[in-house]
Amino acid sequence: MKHFPFTILDKGEFNVNQAINILVVEDDNDINQLLCKIIKKSEYQAQPAYSGTEAMMYLENQKWDLVLLDLMLPGMTGEEILQKLSEKGSIPVIIISAKNEQQTKINTLRSGADDFISKPFDVEEVSARIDSLLRRYNHTNEPTKQEVLTHKDIEIDLEAKVVYVNGVEITLTVREYAILVLLMTSPNKVFSKSNLFESVWNEPFHGDDNTVNVHMSNLRNKLSKANPDVEYIETIWGMGYRLKT
Amino acid sequence: MKHFPFTILDKGEFNVNQAINILVVEDDNDINQLLCKIIKKSEYQAQPAYSGTEAMMYLENQKWDLVLLDLMLPGMTGEEILQKLSEKGSIPVIIISAKNEQQTKINTLRSGADDFISKPFDVEEVSARIDSLLRRYNHTNEPTKQEVLTHKDIEIDLEAKVVYVNGVEITLTVREYAILVLLMTSPNKVFSKSNLFESVWNEPFHGDDNTVNVHMSNLRNKLSKANPDVEYIETIWGMGYRLKT
DNA sequence: GCTTTTCTTAAGTTTTGTCTTAAGTCTTTC
DNA sequence: GAAAGACTTAAGACAAAACTTAAGAAAAGC
Incomplete structure (x- = not known):
């Protein structure tokens, strides 16, 4: 009944950091899935891309906070994508590759990559490097990361994960919180x-x-309890x- | 100890963080220079040491806030220095090494290092890790800003590392203390x-x-024992x- | 090197949110 | 204004998260 063809998530695993979008460019289906899983576990959004051309499509049409990039790709090599990316501007890139020779590493780091992980990789290491890189970029380039969302008299402190309505704090469950944050971003x-459903639950939606x-x-009940008007x-x-x- | 006989500063170039001294232990001249340059850019004091014996001399005669340590050294291996350092006490150490195999990493982290950077390294990464490590140590060891944290009837004397609840002193273990301090900062x-987990343990978190x-x-038990209400x-x-x- | 304290692991228990179902209410359309 | 479709609400079953306890492992202290 409840099966997940794309991403394997335990129940209760969901997404709070709606804001952070990570593109995973990797042709191997299993590895891509694994990477996406790691990312979602850290409460970021993950989007798989299985070829160079697919990746470019995503890159051109949406804003990304980080890209995980395999160097061996069908359609368009990782090096080409890296090239395009560094022309474009400052999206942090982590290279994932089986070519773990020192020279490759140096070359890719020179040509714009920010970090390098060799296959086979350690799950925790991937997670740690993503966090570290995002932190670095946030500190140096974009201090504009919004810590508080406001709409009418609703305030969400994203850092503290606390919600105020009409000056009163309300406690939401994780799902309610995720829904409200999503709505309030736009x-x-x-x-x-x-x-x-797909944003909050990270699962494909069955219409029924x-x-x-x-x-x-x-959620509505809790909100109107805090401010009935x-x-x-x-x-x-x-x-x-x-x-x- | 207010003078710096080793570092040469241009006129007009001055240092805001007079207090922070970093020892750079690395035999390769170019890399050592590069590291020192990175450090000075962050307005810390950098002292190059080109051999294990030279490093030990510096370590014995002056107080250091952080050590960058290459593992491959003439005179005395990095491992030995690390050993001496951890015997001595709590100077934060970042290992810099070409040996980037997972096992080395784990071993050195176990034997007292606080962080690990593999060559070739990313300039920004080095800088970020130094900052992060100093911040970490400042928070726990030298809370020069706030000496006492208070929340309701809990008081933490950060200097003395003593906790009072409801006027009564309670004794906490290191972990309990770290958790409580973290919570009380916000x-x-x-x-x-x-x-x-990552704040208190300084390790990546495994969900299970x-x-x-x-x-x-x-922790809760100890707190509620001191004040059940x-x-x-x-x-x-x-x-x-x-x-x- | 031995003792004591602290930390971690594991298993069993309790609590709580989530999902489902089903009945009820409201909108729209004809 | 009745019927169909869409939304809301409430209650029970269930599964996941959190808690407790106890015992073995690791670390610290003597």
């Missing part, structure tokens, strides 16, 4: 149920599911939900 | 288990771990722990 944007409805309802979340009939502006 | 902030739970439980630490299900405000 007020006024309508999130379809399938969108919402009432789960989102239930959690949405619970305002209706924060609006249902767009047949489309989805959004924050009322 | 009351109301939710610390996830992985966060907590129960140690945090156990220590949390022990108050519940200090709150569990946020699926998110982590925090101090109740």
Whole structure:
């Protein structure tokens, strides 16, 4: 009944750091899955790409916070992608490759990569390096990372993971929290149920599911308990939900 | 000890962090220079040492805040120095080595090193790791800013490392103490288990771990023994722990 | 080197959020 | 205004997270 064709996640594993998007460019299906799993465990968003061309498509159409890049790829080599990336600007890149000779490492680091992990890699090491690199970039380049989300009288302290409504703190479950954060990243944007489900649960959406409805309802109850006068979340009939502006 | 006979500073070039002295133990002249340059860019004092014996001389005659240590050295191997250092006490050490095999890494970290950078290294990474390590040591060893942390009727004298609850002194183990201090630096902030573990243990977190739970439980017991009326630490299900405000 | 303390591991128990089901309410369309 | 479709609400079953306890391993102290 509940099977997960793409990503293997334990139940209860979900995503809070909606903001961080990581692209995983790796043609081997198993390794790609493993990498995505590691990333999601750290509460980042992971997007698999299985070829160089696919990767480029993602890179051109969306903003990415980090790229994990295999050097051996069909369609377009990792080196070419690296080249394009460094022309483009400052997206941090970690190279993942079986070529672990010193020379390759030096070359790739010269041509714009920020770190290098050789296969076979250690799961913890991957996780640690991703964290470290993100931290570095946040500190040096973008101090603009938003720590507090605000909408009307709702405030979310993303760092502390605390939510205030109308000045009162409310305690949400993880799912409720993830939904609210998602909505608040784009007020006024309508999130379809399938969108919402896939973002919060990291699982493909089967249409016959009432789960989102239930959690949405619970979230609304908690919000309106804190401030009965305002209706924060609006249902767009047949489309989805959004924050009322 | 307010003068620096070894480092040459241009006129007008001055150092804000007068206090921080870093010893760079590395026989390769170019690499040593590069490392010193990185360090000075961060406004710390850097002292090159080109052999194991030279390094020991410096270590015995002056107080150092951090040591960058190459493992391959003439005169005395890095391992020996590391050994001496850890006998001596708590000077933070970052190993710099070409031996980047996993096993070496684990061994050296076990025998007292605090971090590990493999050659060829990334300039920014070195800088970031130095900062991070100094920050870590400053927080735990020399809390020059705040000497006493207070929350409700808990008081921590960071200097003396003594904890009072409800006026009574309680004795905590190292881990319990570290957890409590971390929580008290940001009351109301939710610390996830992985966060907590990585801060207190300085190791990457394996999800299937129960140690945090156990220590949390022990800590709670000690706190509630001192004052049964108050519940200090709150569990946020699926998110982590925090101090109740 | 031995003793004592502390940390970790493991197993069993309790608590709590999540999912499902099903009945009820509201919208839209004809 | 009735029927169909879409959404809400509530309750019970279940599974996952958190807690407790105890014992063995590791570290610290003597």
